[in-house]
Amino acid sequence: MRGHRRRLVLGLLCTAQFVLVLDVTIVAVALPSVRERLGFSLSGLQWVISAYVLAFAGLLLLGGRAADLWGRRRLFMVGLATFAGASAWCGLARASWELVAARAVQGAGAAVVTPAALSLLTTTFAEGAWRERALGVWTAAAAGGGATGFLLGGVMTQTLGWRAVFLVNVPVGAAGLLLAPVLLAEERITSAARLDLPGAATLTGAMSSLVYALSRIERGGPGAAGTWLALAAAVLLGVAFLVRERRAANPLIPPDALRHRGLVGASLVAMLLTGVTTPVALFSVLYLQDVLGYPPALAGVTVAPISVAVVAGSLVGSRLIGAGRLGADRTMAVGLLGVALGAGGLATMAVSGGLPPTMVAGFVLSGLGLGVASVASTAKGTAAVPRARQGLASGVLNTAAQVGTALGLAVLVTVASARTAGLTPPGAPPSSAAVVDGYRWAILNGLLVAAAAAGVLAAGCDGLHRLRLAPGRGCADGEA
Numbered sequence: 001m002r003g004h005r006r007r008l009v010l011g012l013l014c015t016a017q018f019v020l021v022l023d024v025t026i027v028a029v030a031l032p033s034v035r036e037r038l039g040f041s042l043s044g045l046q047w048v049i050s051a052y053v054l055a056f057a058g059l060l061l062l063g064g065r066a067a068d069l070w071g072r073r074r075l076f077m078v079g080l081a082t083f084a085g086a087s088a089w090c091g092l093a094r095a096s097w098e099l100v101a102a103r104a105v106q107g108a109g110a111a112v113v114t115p116a117a118l119s120l121l122t123t124t125f126a127e128g129a130w131r132e133r134a135l136g137v138w139t140a141a142a143a144g145g146g147a148t149g150f151l152l153g154g155v156m157t158q159t160l161g162w163r164a165v166f167l168v169n170v171p172v173g174a175a176g177l178l179l180a181p182v183l184l185a186e187e188r189i190t191s192a193a194r195l196d197l198p199g200a201a202t203l204t205g206a207m208s209s210l211v212y213a214l215s216r217i218e219r220g221g222p223g224a225a226g227t228w229l230a231l232a233a234a235v236l237l238g239v240a241f242l243v244r245e246r247r248a249a250n251p252l253i254p255p256d257a258l259r260h261r262g263l264v265g266a267s268l269v270a271m272l273l274t275g276v277t278t279p280v281a282l283f284s285v286l287y288l289q290d291v292l293g294y295p296p297a298l299a300g301v302t303v304a305p306i307s308v309a310v311v312a313g314s315l316v317g318s319r320l321i322g323a324g325r326l327g328a329d330r331t332m333a334v335g336l337l338g339v340a341l342g343a344g345g346l347a348t349m350a351v352s353g354g355l356p357p358t359m360v361a362g363f364v365l366s367g368l369g370l371g372v373a374s375v376a377s378t379a380k381g382t383a384a385v386p387r388a389r390q391g392l393a394s395g396v397l398n399t400a401a402q403v404g405t406a407l408g409l410a411v412l413v414t415v416a417s418a419r420t421a422g423l424t425p426p427g428a429p430p431s432s433a434a435v436v437d438g439y440r441w442a443i444l445n446g447l448l449v450a451a452a453a454a455g456v457l458a459a460g461c462d463g464l465h466r467l468r469l470a471p472g473r474g475c476a477d478g479e480a
Helices: 003-025 031-038 047-070 072-092 096-124 129-160 169-183 197-220 225-247 261-291 296-302 305-320 327-346 357-383 387-422 432-458
Strands: none
Touching: 003 047, 003 072, 003 096, 003 129, 003 169, 003 261, 031 096, 047 072, 047 096, 047 197, 047 387, 072 096, 072 169, 096 129, 096 357, 096 387, 129 261, 129 296, 129 305, 129 357, 197 225, 197 387, 261 296, 261 327, 261 357, 261 387, 261 432, 305 327, 305 357, 327 357, 327 432, 357 387, 387 432
């Protein structure tokens, strides 16, 4: 394939990925308007995000397997059509349940597009400099989409209304459907087309039950009956998934897949990255609007530096892992350290006195760290598996990232709420000081997680996977 055509293919795939990841965060700044118009309760509002990411995460492995079996271009187009149609449904929704349902369908479409697109990229660009550059652009598009969502969501909500944050996806999806047959070559591994639907159902149910249980802790406390029932359901469904995978003729995760240590380690890093950065960014946006009184557009503009920093970090990361520099493991460590330092800056939010300059620095450091570590984890994970399993690898990596988002939101929102409640007298509304202290407490917990992961990787542990090493010995990337 000629260089010009390769660039067009890369542009199409990265644009699709940008929009898919964008939809995780673009709605965040619009949530107050959505709550007001559709009558969401405060506790139910989080499901506008969670419905999307849980469907995304739960079906990604199925989507990756389907792409390998039925054709990557075909699945790319099916998923893109589903995503665009569901986006139109979201924009036209008239009730809270309708929006949540449409968001789940959106996530299902994204779960089909993402692994198909990444496997198309890795089979189009051979290993070496071309693939490293392509993965750098891909990761910049994905990470930049997540970060840019806050900016675009604020501007569009204030100027066009909250429905625009969903309807904007429709023309992008239509353009992608027109270009895909022209630019993308079809490729499949086998004509056998059996998929592990029970496995996908039990996996999605287990994750949804776990996130629901964590959200119940915020409302009813850890001892509430609803919390324990949801946790029990998560455990039972998780066990059912493991049993199913051991017995299924065509499992979502083949029994030997976890032997690819590079893929396991990279997936854990991807999970940690989104689990820390997404809640921290959301707390920052809520702080700007609820405490400092910023309108949506100004709040979005204020966090704009993170968008540029993510893209820059992705491009830097692609250079650090190649040409005999740091390698993937230590590049991920550098990125996680940047995320930790950025969280430290964002934790300096104050009740009065305006926006601290240290928060702006925190946005930049978080973005740089996210970009650097994301491209390293993607390169590490996809390089750890053979060509025939690129769909599986991309599904595992993206599942980990989406699970990280859902769990990170559930855990850190609960931490923030518990801290705020502990500082608020019974029956009284929480003060701004209590709310800010809750945000700070949750952000600092995220900082500790990112710093600990960076330390493990810097010490030489391959993707957080191997914790038992000979004294003084590190884990080289090639040992995965």
